[in-house]
Amino acid sequence: MPELPEVETVRRGLAPVMEGRTLARVILRRENLRFPFPDGFGQMLTGRKIESISRRAKYLLFHLQGGVVMIAHLGMSGRFRIFTETPPAEEKHDHVIFETNDGTTIRYNDPRRFGFMLLTTTEEMACHPLLEKLGPEPVDLNLSAAELARQLEDRLVGQLKGRKSPIKTVLLDQTVIAGLGNIYVCEALFRAGISPQKKADRIKRNSIKLLAPAIVDILQEAIKSGGSSLRDHRQPSGELGYFQHRFAVYGKEGEACPKCGPAHPVRRITQSGRSTFYCAACQKS
DNA sequence: CTTGGGACCTGTGAGC
DNA sequence: TGCTCACAGGTCCCAA
Numbered sequence: 258m259p260e261l262p263e264v265e266t267v268r269r270g271l272a273p274v275m276e277g278r279t280l281a282r283v284i285l286r287r288e289n290l291r292f293p294f295p296d297g298f299g300q301m302l303t304g305r306k307i308e309s310i311s312r313r314a315k316y317l318l319f320h321l322q323g324g325v326v327m328i329a330h331l332g333m334s335g336r337f338r339i340f341t342e343t344p345p346a347e348e349k350h351d352h353v354i355f356e357t358n359d360g361t362t363i364r365y366n367d368p369r370r371f372g373f374m375l376l377t378t379t380e381e382m383a384c385h386p387l388l389e390k391l392g393p394e395p396v397d398l399n400l401s402a403a404e405l406a407r408q409l410e411d412r413l414v415g416q417l418k419g420r421k422s423p424i425k426t427v428l429l430d431q432t433v434i435a436g437l438g439n440i441y442v443c444e445a446l447f448r449a450g451i452s453p454q455k456k457a458d459r460i461k462r463n464s465i466k467l468l469a470p471a472i473v474d475i476l477q478e479a480i481k482s483g484g485s486s487l488r489d490h491r492q493p494s495g496e497l498g499y500f501q502h503r504f505a506v507y508g509k510e511g512e513a514c515p516k517c518g519p520a521h522p523v524r525r526i527t528q529s530g531r532s533t534f535y536c537a538a539c540q541k542s
Numbered sequence: 543c544t545t546g547g548g549a550c551c552t553g554t555g556a557g558c
Numbered sequence: 559t560g561c562t563c564a565c566a567g568g569t570c571c572c573a574a
Contacts, residue, residue, distance in 0.1 A: 260567060291550075291569085315568075333568055334552075350552085369551045371568060422545065431569080438567055507567090529546070532565080 259315055259331040261396060261436030262476055266483035267337055268312045271363065274339055275319070278357035279306045286352050291332060291373040301325060301376055302355075314391050314435035324379040328387065332371025338364045391435040392416075395472050396480065402473050409434060410469035417457040417465070424460055425453035426529050434472065440507045441479065443534045445471045447506045452540045453533045454526075464542045506534040514539060 259267070283299040295301075305321040312318065319327040329335075340362040347354075353365040353374065365372075377385050393412050395405060416433045417424070427433055428442045437445070446453050448471040451464050460468075505515045506523050513519035514536040521538040 263567075330568080332551090333566070367551095368553060369566090369568095371551070420544080426545090429568090440567060530548090 259333075259335065260438030260441050260479075261312075261315060262441070262479035262483055264315045264317060264331065264436075265312055265396065265480050267331070268310050268317055270339065271317075271337060272310050274341070274361045275307045275355075275357065275363065276309055277306065278359055278361070279304065280321075280355055281358045282354070282356040284354040284356075286347070286354070290352060290367060290370045291330075292375065294374065295376050298374070298376065302327065313388055314394070314431055315438070316388065318382070320379070326377045326379060326382055328375045328377060328385070329365075330372050330374075332367060332369060332373070334369040335365065335367040335372035338366060340364070390432045392431060392433045394435055396436070396476050402470070402477060405473045406470040409472055410465055413460075413465045413469060414462070417460055420457035422457055423454050423528055424451060424457045425533050427457040429529075429531075436476070437472065439531055440504065441472070441475050443507045444475050444505055447535060447540060448475060449542075450540055451542045452537075453528065453535050455542070461542065467542075506536065509534060 280302050281304075283302045285294055285299060288294060302321065302325070305323060305325060307319055307321055309320045310317060311320065315330060317329040317331075319329065321327065341360070344362045344364070347364070348366065350366045350368045350370075351364045352367055352370070355363040355365075357363070365374075375387075382388060393408055395409060397405060400408075412434060417427065420427050425442055425446065428437050428445070429439065431437075443453070445468060449464060449467040451460065451468060509523040510525040511522050514521045514523055516539045517536065521536055523534055524537055526533050526535075
């Protein structure tokens with residue numbers, strides 16, 4: 258279920274049990290996920306201290322001692338589970354097991370295996386093919402929401418030019434803005450009152466001025482919601498990756514529009530093979 | 543260069 | 559109960 262807020266929630270869950278710890282064991286229970294694990298994956302990680310865990314777009318970056326960086330992506334169905342006590346038997350699709358020096362087990366489970374884990378280094382990270390073309394971050398703890406919205410607005414003004422695809426599709430392009438996925442694109446367009454079918458290069462400046470802060474706000478709210486529900490789920494075998502969040506339109510086909518009521522039920526259409534949820538009355542710009 | 547479609551996987555729920 | 563189909567939060571690759 259991972260878009261940017263989910264990945265950030267996972268990062269915040271993993272940080273307290275992994276940062277500052279040394280990896281005592283790394284067990285691969287199969288040889289590949291979406292990509293093969295790199296040669297020497299386990300050996301490269303074992304015995305190294307995890308200095309920090311950061312995030313770029315939907316990628317988790319585990320910064321280890323000696324400049325080693327593990328890049329992890331959760332794909333569609335990847336999850337981490339944390340066990341601070343003796344862990345139960347492995348479950349189906351538990352593909353990777355990390356054990357820290359202080360006795361915590363972290364398991365990566367991924368039924369569809371669209372996720373992956375790769376290795377890079379601090380020096381090569383900046384020009385890593387997966388990372389170098391990513392657009393700006395819509396969430397950054399060091400910047401205010403207003404400043405982030407300003408940056409996104411500039412980015413959108415520049416990037417929407419000459420784009421004939423629907424705005425929905427363009428916002429899913431990780432090189433335009435990093436981290437948006439199907440849910441939050443729908444939600445942001447709804448909040449900004451923009452039709453998902455509008456050609457990107459015909460979005461008016463005023464609409465961009467609404468869209469940029471809508472994106473920032475939606476994502477930050479989702480992270481807040483994830484954070485609180487993460488606490489609720491902090492069981493001995495806390496699961497990371499799911500949280501409850503109320504969506505305005507996503508998955509609400511046929512339900513009353515939250516803005517204009519039952520007169521205009523939420524519609525579902527398909528764009529580039531993926532579902533889009535929107536209100537035809539509220540989203541006309 | 544942009545764009546659209548298929549590919550990669552497994553699981554789940556609806557309908558018959 | 560069991561089958562089939564549509565669909566699922568992502569991204570890469572290739573043809574046009």
